[in-house]
Amino acid sequence: xxxxxxxxxxxxxxxxxxxxxxxxxxxxxxxxxxxxxxxxxxxxxxxxxxxxxxxxxxxxxxxxxxxxxxxxxxxxxxxxxxxxxxxxxxxxxxxxxxxxxxxxxxxxxxxxxxxxxxxxxxxxxxxxxxxxxxxxxxxxxxxxxxxxxxxxxxxxxxxxx
Ligand code: ZN
Numbered sequence: 587x588x589x590x591x592x593x594x595x596x597x598x599x600x601x602x603x604x605x606x607x608x609x610x611x612x613x614x615x616x617x618x619x620x621x622x623x624x625x626x627x628x629x630x631x632x633x634x635x636x637x638x639x640x641x642x643x644x645x646x647x648x649x650x651x652x653x654x655x656x657x658x659x660x661x662x663x664x665x666x667x668x669x670x671x672x673x674x675x676x677x678x679x680x681x682x683x684x685x686x687x688x689x690x691x692x693x694x695x696x697x698x699x700x701x702x703x704x705x706x707x708x709x710x711x712x713x714x715x716x717x718x719x720x721x722x723x724x725x726x727x728x729x730x731x732x733x734x735x736x737x738x739x740x741x742x743x744x745x746x747x
Contacts, residue, residue: 592728592729593622593623593624593625593728593729593734594622594623594726594727594728594729595620595621595622595623595726595727595728595729595733595739595744596620596621596623596636596723596725596726597618597619597620597723597724597725597726597743598613598618598619598620598636598639598721598722598723598724599612599613599614599618599619599721599722599724600612600613600619600719600720600721600722601613601614601719601720602717602718602719603717603718603720604712604715604716604717604718605715605716605717605718610712610717614722617742617743618724618725618743619743620739620741620742620743620744621633621739621744622729622733622734622737622738622739622744623637623729625737625738625739627738627739629649629653629654629655629717630653631647631649631650631653631654632647632649632654632719632721634653635647635649635721636721636723639721639723640723640726641723641724641725641726642722642723643722643723644720644721644722644723645720645721646718646719646720646721647718647719647720647721648716648717648718648719649716649717649718649719650716651713651714651715651716651717654712654715654716654717655710655711655712655713655714655715655717656709656710656713656714657713657714658709658713658714659708659709659713662707662708662709663697663705663706663707663708663709664705664706664708665698665703665704665705666703666704666705666706667702667703668702668703668704671704676696676699676704677696677699678696678697678698678699679695679696680695680696681693681694681695681696682694684706684708692708693708693710694706694707694708695707695711
């Protein structure tokens with residue numbers, strides 16, 4: 587494992603498209619996305635490619651599903667009796683936080699509703715998809731001690747305390 591002794595705070599713009607070429611998201615025209623290297627704020631495959639870039643660089647980065655939001659895991663799809671849900675009024679497409687069992691909250695979305703049961707899917711909506719990012723590095727700087735101890739970037743586009 588390579589340890590980066592001087593992590594950077596990187597701001598970048600991106601346009602995200604899926605394997606079908608559909609545009610899913612773009613930050614161009616809005617605030618750039620900012621992250622602290624090594625903190626797990628962005629998907630691993632993207633961070634790995636950005637490591638080699640500096641301010642002003644543009645690059646098209648294709649990240650396979652496994653290094654993006656992971657493969658679709660069938661066991662993450664579960665059918666729950668309606669009475670076990672915190673609220674009764676659910677519809678296909680609803681998202682909510684569920685207890686992942688390890689104390690962490692996990693975002694799940696509803697994929698099916700019947701008279702008695704609701705099917706919820708804990709896979710990320712982009713799981714199983716190869717993603718392409720067109721990135722442009724807006725700025726980079728060395729992380730401050732405070733950011734390193736907090737494990738996230740501060741300032742516009744980052745954490746505000
Ligand atoms: Zn902080």
